[in-house]
């Protein structure tokens with residue numbers, strides 16, 4: 001059945017040791033062969049070579065007439081699993097498994113169903129007299145009992161050869177005899193090759209004794225009749241072994257369960273990195289929710305601007321010229337002409353103004369104020385002392401016409417102030433500190449004495465307003481302000497409108513804080529504006545300006561159509577404003593106004609759309625960008641902790657591999673493939689990765705609760721800042737598994753690569 005032909009085995013550690021020199025021997029298909037010989041003569045080596053645990057250097061091992069020269073790893077694995085059963089001196093049981101499981105493992109590798117496995121393993125244990133110990137761990141058994149487990153394991157796959165290396169070496173003589181009896185019984189059906197030091201036992205039990213010396217046979221009591229049939233049954237291919245991933249997970253799970261604390265600590269190590277990333281994700285997610293909810297609410301009653309130019313997303317128009325250009329071209333920066341590829345030009349039409357006027361009625365309660373800006377140029381003359389002066393470049397703002405709106409936005413300064421009502425009534429706007437600027441004083445040609453207090457200003461005529469036709473005189477193509485007749489016009493109440501100061505006002509506390517209303521200049525009524533536009537629409541200068549492509553007050557050519565339009569507007573030649581600012585009265589109002597404005601654009605071509613600048617939207621997108629950027633940085637930091645914890649896992653896996661080398665050897669000796677071994681460790685790492693991931697995610701949820709509690713106690717408006725999204729939680733568990741797998745991959749590979757003999761030899 002087995003034949004060794006000139007087998008040579010040399011060990012190359014340090015100096016070369018010839019363990020087997022040119023050994024040839026034949027074995028039959030049953031019988032009890034004892035191998036005797038002094039220590040170091042090569043007995044174990046012989047068994048390992050026969051059992052396929054170690055490779056021979058030259059010669060040939062012939063199994064049922066089949067040469068093993070061309071055997072590949074998988075053939076050897078299958079050979080060990082199907083054909084050979086091992087019994088070792090030190091039992092080699094897997095300590096974290098019950099004895100039943102220990103016996104079952106061999107069957108697991110040959111892919112036998114669970115029920116069948118259990119039945120056969122139980123029977124094998126009954127056969128060796130261990131019926132009552134099935135569920136004990138090896139450490140709970142005596143030496144003789146453990147050796148019987150080993151024998152049961154060797155027999156359970158019904159191999160043809162049992163190889164026993166000093167099976168009684170660690171047993172007392174009484175127990176030794178019991179083991180020998182069992183082996184003797186088996187040798188009636190199978191071939192047993194046993195190495196022993198006990199010559200008496202060998203003499204008593206064996207059918208054949210081979211004495212070895214220095215790697216070769218010294219004496220062989222070969223007796224044909226006791227050796228069974230040398231004539232062989234034919235060689236049949238071995239069934240290939242394989243451990244399913246489920247069995248691998250089961251085996252790993254039972255291993256992890258016996259080392260609960262190690263497993264928990266490893267998982268905690270692994271979860272640290274996951275917690276880091278999970279917290280960053282939770283906080284960035286939470287802040288986005290916060291920004292889109294609370295912050296957006298807080299910002300959303302800010303003014304809605306309809307400017308001449310906006311960018312398409314409704315935000316500010318940014319300068320898109322490249323920074324530090326590499327050419328020498330000089331660029332003229334004209335803020336009134338901010339056109340970028342992504343910008344949109346709002347052209348407010350009569351139709352749109354009608355739509356806005358309808359809104360004033362429909363959404364009365366949502367609107368705090370609507371102010372239009374048309375850069376209206378006021379022709380002003382003032383009397384300072386005895387001189388008539390021309391007032392240029394003043395700030396002016398339309399005041400709310402409803403009392404309640406006015407009072408919401410402004411408060412009166414001084415006892416004599418009141419809000420302007422009539423077209424000839426104006427107010428002077430100071431800031432919250434009652435200040436006016438030096439520039440303002442200069443533009444109005446006022447001295448400090450003129451503005452001592454509010455009371456002294458109220459009742460004064462600050463200037464007189466003159467119509468275009470009375471103000472401008474045509475000289476050739478150019479219109480110039482009248483100078484010579486200025487005092488005549490000033491005194492003629494038909495030609496000029498007296499502008500009387502009726503009050504000094506400043507922004508109210510509520511609106512002043514967020515800059516919703518201007519805090520400088522003069523305030524006039526909408527009646528004044530109507531008056532100016534009415535008088536100007538048909539004025540000569542407007543008509544002339546409409547027909548010229550140059551500025552009729554300076555003679556300068558316009559650079560584009562927009563500039564000309566602005567000029568016409570400034571001269572009061574346009575009853576439609578260029579820009580609008582709508583101040584909502586509250587958050588809800590802001591929403592309604594925006595909805596109303598959005599509705600206008602439905603079905604309009606892009607060109608005709610009116611897009612408002614939504615400050616809250618651009619602030620929110622800026623905030624979101626900041627959060628995203630912070631998250632990237634934080635995730636980079638968390639990734640470092642992930643790497644550190646991966647290294648920890650790699651080290652722990654490596655230690656676990658070292659610890660389990662023996663188990664690897666045992667598994668290999670009963671036919672496990674390299675693949676099965678790495679699968680075993682991968683399964684273990686998957687389990688650890690899963691535990692670490694769930695632990696990390698679970699702890700993050702707990703930490704989030706604490707973080708939210710603390711933040712809420714500090715900032716009342718913020719309920720939650722850390723919210724881990726379920727999708728992120730799932731992703732992180734997956735990530736944890738992948739990372740643990742990767743970290744353990746190399747140790748797992750290393751352990752799988754170990755030669756079975758080397759693995760077995762480690763203690």
Ligand code: ADP
Pocket residue numbers: 011012013017018019037038039040041042043044045046
């Ligand atoms: P025995 O089992 O008869 O005591 P072994 O087969 O274990 O002897 O060893 C035979 C010889 O080979 C001894 O000299 C031993 O030192 C040597 N040997 C065994 N295993 C190794 C090894 N892995 N590396 C180097 N030398 C070894």
Ligand code: MG
Pocket residue numbers: 043044045
């Ligand atoms: Mg030995």
